[in-house]
Amino acid sequence: MSNSPYIRSRWFEDIPVGEFHVFGDHTFSEKEMVDFGKKYAPQIYHTDPEAARDTLYRGLIASGWHICAIWMRMMVDYMERFATGVQDGRRNGAGVGFQDLRWIVPVRPGHTLTYTYEVIEKSDRVVKNKWGIIRSRNEAFNQNGELVFSFVIDILAERRPAD
Amino acid sequence: MQAQASLQWQDINPGDSFSTDTITISRRDILDFAADFDPQPYHLDPDAADDSIFGGLCASGWHVTAVMMRLLTDTFAQNNINLLGSDGVSNLRWKKPVFAEDSLSSRITVSKKDLGESSYPLSYIECEVDVSNQNGESVIQLSTSLMIGNDQRGGTADE
Numbered sequence: 001m002s003n004s005p006y007i008r009s010r011w012f013e014d015i016p017v018g019e020f021h022v023f024g025d026h027t028f029s030e031k032e033m034v035d036f037g038k039k040y041a042p043q044i045y046h047t048d049p050e051a052a053r054d055t056l057y058r059g060l061i062a063s064g065w066h067i068c069a070i071w072m073r074m075m076v077d078y079m080e081r082f083a084t085g086v087q088d089g090r091r092n093g094a095g096v097g098f099q100d101l102r103w104i105v106p107v108r109p110g111h112t113l114t115y116t117y118e119v120i121e122k123s124d125r126v127v128k129n130k131w132g133i134i135r136s137r138n139e140a141f142n143q144n145g146e147l148v149f150s151f152v153i154d155i156l157a158e159r160r161p162a163d
Numbered sequence: 164m165q166a167q168a169s170l171q172w173q174d175i176n177p178g179d180s181f182s183t184d185t186i187t188i189s190r191r192d193i194l195d196f197a198a199d200f201d202p203q204p205y206h207l208d209p210d211a212a213d214d215s216i217f218g219g220l221c222a223s224g225w226h227v228t229a230v231m232m233r234l235l236t237d238t239f240a241q242n243n244i245n246l247l248g249s250d251g252v253s254n255l256r257w258k259k260p261v262f263a264e265d266s267l268s269s270r271i272t273v274s275k276k277d278l279g280e281s282s283y284p285l286s287y288i289e290c291e292v293d294v295s296n297q298n299g300e301s302v303i304q305l306s307t308s309l310m311i312g313n314d315q316r317g318g319t320a321d322e
Contacts, residue, residue: 040229041236043246056247056283064249065232069200069225076202094205094216095224097256103249131216151252156216 011160012132017122023074023115028062030109036066049109061106067113067149068101071138074115093131093156101151105142113140113148120152131156169245172286172313175273181242183234183269188222190263196226221260227267227303228255231294234269245312247285255305259296266297274306278316286313 030049037046041063044051052060107113121135133154140149197206201223204211212220222230239246261267275289287308294303 036229040233042233042240043236043248045248056285063229063232065225065229069196069223069229072223072225073200073202095257097254098252099254101252101255103251 012122012134012157013160015119015122015134015157017119019119021078021117023071023078023117025112025114026070026074027112028066028070028107028109030060033060033062033066033109036069037063040065057106059108061108062111064103064149067103067107067140068151070113071115071140071149075117093158096127096133096154096156098151098153101149103149105146105148107142107148112143115140123154126159127156130158132159133157169243169312171245171315172276172288172311173315175244175276175288175311177273177275179273181238181271183238183271185266185268186230186234187264187266188226188230188261190220193220193222193226193263196229197223200225217260219260219262221262222265224257224303227257227261227294228305230267231269231292231303231305234267234294235271235292238269238271247283247310247312249307249309250287252305252307253289255303257303259300259302261296261302265302267294267302269294278313281310281316284312284314284316285310286316287311 034047034049037043045055045057045059045061046052046063049060052058116139118137119134120137123133123135125133127133134157135152135154137152138150139147142148193206197203203223205215205217205221206212206223206226207220209220212218236246270293272291272293273288274291277287277289279285279287288311289306289308292303292305292307293301295301
Protein backbone atom coordinates (compact mmCIF):
# COMPACT_ATOMS: atom_id res chain seq x y z
CA MET A 1 0.00 0.00 0.00
CA SER A 2 2.72 2.45 0.99
CA ASN A 3 4.46 2.14 -2.35
CA SER A 4 1.36 2.47 -4.43
CA PRO A 5 1.76 5.14 -7.08
CA TYR A 6 -2.03 5.45 -6.99
CA ILE A 7 -2.08 6.59 -3.38
CA ARG A 8 0.66 9.12 -4.02
CA SER A 9 -0.93 10.64 -7.08
CA ARG A 10 -4.54 10.95 -6.07
CA TRP A 11 -6.71 13.89 -6.94
CA PHE A 12 -9.37 15.38 -4.71
CA GLU A 13 -11.96 13.15 -6.36
CA ASP A 14 -10.03 9.99 -5.42
CA ILE A 15 -9.89 10.62 -1.67
CA PRO A 16 -12.77 8.88 0.11
CA VAL A 17 -14.69 10.17 3.10
CA GLY A 18 -13.93 7.80 5.95
CA GLU A 19 -10.28 7.31 5.06
CA PHE A 20 -8.34 6.99 8.30
CA HIS A 21 -4.64 7.29 9.03
CA VAL A 22 -2.50 7.01 12.14
CA PHE A 23 0.24 9.54 11.52
CA GLY A 24 2.45 8.11 14.28
CA ASP A 25 3.83 8.94 17.73
CA HIS A 26 5.78 11.83 19.11
CA THR A 27 7.36 12.00 22.57
CA PHE A 28 7.64 15.55 23.92
CA SER A 29 10.96 16.33 25.60
CA GLU A 30 11.35 18.97 28.27
CA LYS A 31 13.89 20.78 26.10
CA GLU A 32 11.69 21.10 23.04
CA MET A 33 8.78 22.24 25.18
CA VAL A 34 10.89 24.94 26.82
CA ASP A 35 12.40 26.01 23.47
CA PHE A 36 8.95 26.42 21.95
CA GLY A 37 7.58 28.14 25.04
CA LYS A 38 10.39 30.69 25.22
CA LYS A 39 9.87 31.63 21.59
CA TYR A 40 6.12 31.67 21.28
CA ALA A 41 4.34 31.28 24.62
CA PRO A 42 6.55 32.67 27.40
CA GLN A 43 4.55 31.68 30.46
CA ILE A 44 6.38 29.99 33.31
CA TYR A 45 4.33 26.80 32.95
CA HIS A 46 5.79 26.50 29.43
CA THR A 47 9.34 27.76 30.08
CA ASP A 48 10.56 26.97 33.61
CA PRO A 49 10.29 23.39 34.89
CA GLU A 50 11.02 24.44 38.50
CA ALA A 51 8.78 27.50 38.75
CA ALA A 52 6.04 25.64 36.88
CA ARG A 53 5.55 23.45 39.96
CA ASP A 54 4.08 26.42 41.80
CA THR A 55 1.48 27.08 39.12
CA LEU A 56 -1.89 25.36 38.98
CA TYR A 57 -0.46 22.97 36.39
CA ARG A 58 2.04 21.74 39.01
CA GLY A 59 4.75 21.27 36.42
CA LEU A 60 5.81 22.06 32.90
CA ILE A 61 3.22 21.58 30.14
CA ALA A 62 3.53 21.95 26.38
CA SER A 63 2.07 25.03 24.71
CA GLY A 64 -1.07 24.07 22.85
CA TRP A 65 0.40 25.59 19.70
CA HIS A 66 3.38 23.28 20.09
CA ILE A 67 0.97 20.33 20.07
CA CYS A 68 -0.44 21.78 16.82
CA ALA A 69 3.01 22.29 15.29
CA ILE A 70 3.92 18.67 16.01
CA TRP A 71 0.63 17.59 14.41
CA MET A 72 1.76 19.39 11.25
CA ARG A 73 5.16 17.71 11.32
CA MET A 74 3.58 14.30 11.82
CA MET A 75 1.22 14.89 8.91
CA VAL A 76 3.93 16.11 6.54
CA ASP A 77 6.19 13.16 7.32
CA TYR A 78 3.33 10.70 6.99
CA MET A 79 1.92 12.12 3.78
CA GLU A 80 5.35 12.26 2.21
CA ARG A 81 5.77 8.55 2.84
CA PHE A 82 2.28 7.25 2.21
CA ALA A 83 0.00 9.65 0.45
CA THR A 84 -0.10 12.78 -1.69
CA GLY A 85 3.56 13.69 -1.94
CA VAL A 86 4.09 16.98 -0.24
CA GLN A 87 7.29 17.57 -2.19
CA ASP A 88 5.12 18.60 -5.10
CA GLY A 89 4.22 22.05 -3.90
CA ARG A 90 1.78 22.67 -6.75
CA ARG A 91 -0.28 19.57 -6.01
CA ASN A 92 -0.41 19.78 -2.26
CA GLY A 93 -2.77 22.41 -1.00
CA ALA A 94 -2.73 24.63 1.99
CA GLY A 95 -4.93 24.69 5.05
CA VAL A 96 -7.69 27.26 4.86
CA GLY A 97 -8.89 27.08 8.42
CA PHE A 98 -9.92 24.90 11.32
CA GLN A 99 -12.69 24.62 13.87
CA ASP A 100 -13.55 23.06 17.23
CA LEU A 101 -9.95 22.84 18.36
CA ARG A 102 -9.75 21.64 21.95
CA TRP A 103 -6.79 21.19 24.25
CA ILE A 104 -8.25 18.71 26.71
CA VAL A 105 -5.46 17.22 28.83
CA PRO A 106 -2.03 18.78 29.54
CA VAL A 107 1.01 17.29 27.80
CA ARG A 108 4.04 16.94 30.08
CA PRO A 109 7.70 16.09 29.45
CA GLY A 110 8.05 12.47 28.35
CA HIS A 111 4.43 12.15 27.28
CA THR A 112 3.89 10.41 23.95
CA LEU A 113 1.06 11.47 21.67
CA THR A 114 -0.37 9.34 18.89
CA TYR A 115 -1.92 11.49 16.17
CA THR A 116 -4.82 10.27 14.02
CA TYR A 117 -6.60 11.68 10.96
CA GLU A 118 -9.96 10.87 9.40
CA VAL A 119 -11.54 12.39 6.30
CA ILE A 120 -15.05 13.39 7.38
CA GLU A 121 -16.40 15.58 4.58
CA LYS A 122 -15.69 16.79 1.06
CA SER A 123 -17.19 20.11 0.22
CA ASP A 124 -18.65 20.92 -3.21
CA ARG A 125 -16.87 24.27 -3.18
CA VAL A 126 -14.21 24.82 -5.84
CA VAL A 127 -11.43 27.24 -4.86
CA LYS A 128 -9.71 29.22 -7.62
CA ASN A 129 -11.01 26.79 -10.28
CA LYS A 130 -8.54 24.20 -9.11
CA TRP A 131 -8.86 23.08 -5.53
CA GLY A 132 -11.33 21.04 -3.54
CA ILE A 133 -11.61 21.09 0.24
CA ILE A 134 -10.96 17.99 2.35
CA ARG A 135 -12.32 18.23 5.89
CA SER A 136 -10.65 15.95 8.42
CA ARG A 137 -11.04 15.24 12.12
CA ASN A 138 -7.69 15.04 13.85
CA GLU A 139 -7.08 13.68 17.33
CA ALA A 140 -4.15 12.96 19.59
CA PHE A 141 -4.09 10.42 22.41
CA ASN A 142 -1.49 10.20 25.15
CA GLN A 143 0.30 7.11 26.40
CA ASN A 144 -2.64 6.37 28.70
CA GLY A 145 -5.11 6.40 25.84
CA GLU A 146 -6.65 9.71 26.91
CA LEU A 147 -7.86 12.06 24.19
CA VAL A 148 -5.74 15.17 24.75
CA PHE A 149 -6.27 17.21 21.59
CA SER A 150 -8.72 17.36 18.72
CA PHE A 151 -9.72 19.63 15.86
CA VAL A 152 -11.35 19.69 12.44
CA ILE A 153 -9.34 21.21 9.61
CA ASP A 154 -10.07 22.12 5.99
CA ILE A 155 -7.19 21.48 3.58
CA LEU A 156 -7.11 22.09 -0.16
CA ALA A 157 -6.53 19.19 -2.54
CA GLU A 158 -6.15 19.63 -6.27
CA ARG A 159 -9.12 18.56 -8.37
CA ARG A 160 -8.70 16.36 -11.39
CA PRO A 161 -8.14 18.64 -14.38
CA ALA A 162 -10.93 18.69 -16.93
CA ASP A 163 -10.03 16.79 -20.09
CA MET B 164 -0.50 32.07 43.22
CA GLN B 165 0.77 35.41 42.06
CA ALA B 166 -2.77 36.61 41.66
CA GLN B 167 -2.85 39.57 44.08
CA ALA B 168 -1.08 42.01 41.80
CA SER B 169 -2.69 40.91 38.58
CA LEU B 170 -6.01 41.53 36.92
CA GLN B 171 -8.57 38.82 37.55
CA TRP B 172 -11.42 37.46 35.46
CA GLN B 173 -13.78 39.88 37.26
CA ASP B 174 -11.80 42.83 35.91
CA ILE B 175 -12.23 41.89 32.24
CA ASN B 176 -15.43 42.48 30.31
CA PRO B 177 -16.89 41.95 26.87
CA GLY B 178 -15.89 44.85 24.64
CA ASP B 179 -12.46 45.20 26.24
CA SER B 180 -9.88 45.37 23.51
CA PHE B 181 -6.10 45.18 23.33
CA SER B 182 -3.59 46.13 20.65
CA THR B 183 -0.43 44.10 20.63
CA ASP B 184 3.13 44.97 19.76
CA THR B 185 4.51 44.10 16.33
CA ILE B 186 6.69 41.13 15.40
CA THR B 187 8.57 41.03 12.10
CA ILE B 188 9.09 37.55 10.67
CA SER B 189 12.44 37.08 8.98
CA ARG B 190 13.30 34.69 6.19
CA ARG B 191 15.44 32.81 8.70
CA ASP B 192 12.48 32.51 11.09
CA ILE B 193 10.35 31.05 8.29
CA LEU B 194 12.99 28.50 7.29
CA ASP B 195 13.76 27.49 10.88
CA PHE B 196 10.12 26.93 11.81
CA ALA B 197 9.50 25.01 8.60
CA ALA B 198 12.52 22.77 9.12
CA ASP B 199 11.27 21.87 12.59
CA PHE B 200 7.54 21.60 12.04
CA ASP B 201 6.37 22.01 8.46
CA PRO B 202 8.98 20.90 5.90
CA GLN B 203 6.96 21.56 2.76
CA PRO B 204 8.51 23.21 -0.30
CA TYR B 205 6.56 26.46 -0.11
CA HIS B 206 7.95 27.04 3.39
CA LEU B 207 11.49 25.81 2.69
CA ASP B 208 12.48 26.26 -0.95
CA PRO B 209 12.12 29.68 -2.63
CA ASP B 210 12.08 28.22 -6.17
CA ALA B 211 9.41 25.65 -5.44
CA ALA B 212 7.49 28.29 -3.51
CA ASP B 213 7.29 30.55 -6.55
CA ASP B 214 5.30 27.84 -8.36
CA SER B 215 3.06 27.07 -5.41
CA ILE B 216 -0.42 28.20 -4.47
CA PHE B 217 1.13 31.00 -2.39
CA GLY B 218 3.39 32.41 -5.12
CA GLY B 219 6.46 32.73 -2.92
CA LEU B 220 8.23 31.57 0.22
CA CYS B 221 5.81 32.01 3.10
CA ALA B 222 5.50 31.12 6.76
CA SER B 223 3.78 27.94 7.88
CA GLY B 224 0.25 28.65 9.03
CA TRP B 225 1.24 27.18 12.39
CA HIS B 226 4.15 29.58 12.57
CA VAL B 227 1.67 32.42 12.20
CA THR B 228 -0.51 31.01 14.98
CA ALA B 229 2.57 30.64 17.20
CA VAL B 230 3.51 34.28 16.58
CA MET B 231 -0.09 35.22 17.37
CA MET B 232 0.30 33.46 20.72
CA ARG B 233 3.49 35.38 21.41
CA LEU B 234 1.77 38.68 20.66
CA LEU B 235 -1.16 37.72 22.88
CA THR B 236 1.00 36.44 25.75
CA ASP B 237 3.16 39.57 25.78
CA THR B 238 0.14 41.86 25.66
CA PHE B 239 -1.63 40.10 28.51
CA ALA B 240 1.60 40.23 30.54
CA GLN B 241 1.95 43.97 29.86
CA ASN B 242 -1.62 44.46 31.00
CA ASN B 243 -0.95 42.38 34.09
CA ILE B 244 -3.68 39.87 33.29
CA ASN B 245 -3.39 36.51 34.99
CA LEU B 246 -3.55 34.35 31.84
CA LEU B 247 -3.67 30.64 32.64
CA GLY B 248 -3.76 29.24 29.13
CA SER B 249 -6.36 28.37 26.56
CA ASP B 250 -8.64 25.38 26.27
CA GLY B 251 -9.51 25.77 22.63
CA VAL B 252 -10.14 27.67 19.42
CA SER B 253 -13.68 27.48 18.06
CA ASN B 254 -12.58 28.59 14.61
CA LEU B 255 -9.58 30.00 12.78
CA ARG B 256 -9.06 31.12 9.20
CA TRP B 257 -5.77 31.58 7.39
CA LYS B 258 -6.69 34.46 5.13
CA LYS B 259 -3.45 35.58 3.52
CA PRO B 260 0.08 34.17 3.33
CA VAL B 261 2.79 35.73 5.50
CA PHE B 262 6.02 36.42 3.62
CA ALA B 263 9.55 37.17 4.85
CA GLU B 264 9.88 40.58 6.51
CA ASP B 265 6.14 40.94 7.03
CA SER B 266 5.34 42.66 10.33
CA LEU B 267 2.42 41.25 12.27
CA SER B 268 0.37 42.81 15.00
CA SER B 269 -2.94 41.88 16.51
CA ARG B 270 -6.17 43.24 17.86
CA ILE B 271 -7.71 41.16 20.64
CA THR B 272 -11.32 41.85 21.60
CA VAL B 273 -13.17 40.16 24.46
CA SER B 274 -16.52 38.93 23.13
CA LYS B 275 -17.91 36.88 26.02
CA LYS B 276 -17.15 35.77 29.52
CA ASP B 277 -18.12 32.56 31.21
CA LEU B 278 -17.72 31.65 34.88
CA GLY B 279 -17.26 28.02 33.86
CA GLU B 280 -17.09 24.98 36.09
CA SER B 281 -13.40 24.44 36.53
CA SER B 282 -12.28 22.98 39.84
CA TYR B 283 -9.37 25.40 39.62
CA PRO B 284 -9.48 29.10 40.52
CA LEU B 285 -10.09 30.26 36.97
CA SER B 286 -12.86 31.30 34.61
CA TYR B 287 -13.13 31.82 30.87
CA ILE B 288 -13.20 34.64 28.36
CA GLU B 289 -13.82 34.30 24.64
CA CYS B 290 -11.64 36.54 22.46
CA GLU B 291 -11.81 37.49 18.81
CA VAL B 292 -8.24 37.79 17.57
CA ASP B 293 -7.36 39.48 14.30
CA VAL B 294 -3.74 39.42 13.16
CA SER B 295 -2.80 41.78 10.36
CA ASN B 296 0.29 42.61 8.36
CA GLN B 297 2.03 45.95 7.77
CA ASN B 298 -0.47 46.79 5.02
CA GLY B 299 -3.41 46.38 7.34
CA GLU B 300 -4.48 43.15 5.65
CA SER B 301 -5.90 40.52 7.96
CA VAL B 302 -3.76 37.35 7.77
CA ILE B 303 -5.49 35.20 10.38
CA GLN B 304 -8.68 35.51 12.36
CA LEU B 305 -9.71 33.29 15.23
CA SER B 306 -12.01 32.92 18.21
CA THR B 307 -10.32 31.44 21.24
CA SER B 308 -11.30 30.60 24.79
CA LEU B 309 -8.77 31.81 27.36
CA MET B 310 -8.52 30.88 31.03
CA ILE B 311 -8.07 33.80 33.43
CA GLY B 312 -7.36 33.61 37.15
CA ASN B 313 -10.44 33.90 39.36
CA ASP B 314 -9.69 33.61 43.07
CA GLN B 315 -13.37 33.58 43.96
CA ARG B 316 -14.02 30.18 42.51
CA GLY B 317 -12.65 26.69 42.32
CA GLY B 318 -10.47 24.98 44.84
CA THR B 319 -6.81 25.49 45.36
CA ALA B 320 -4.00 24.38 43.10
CA ASP B 321 -3.47 21.50 45.53
CA GLU B 322 -6.66 19.69 44.58
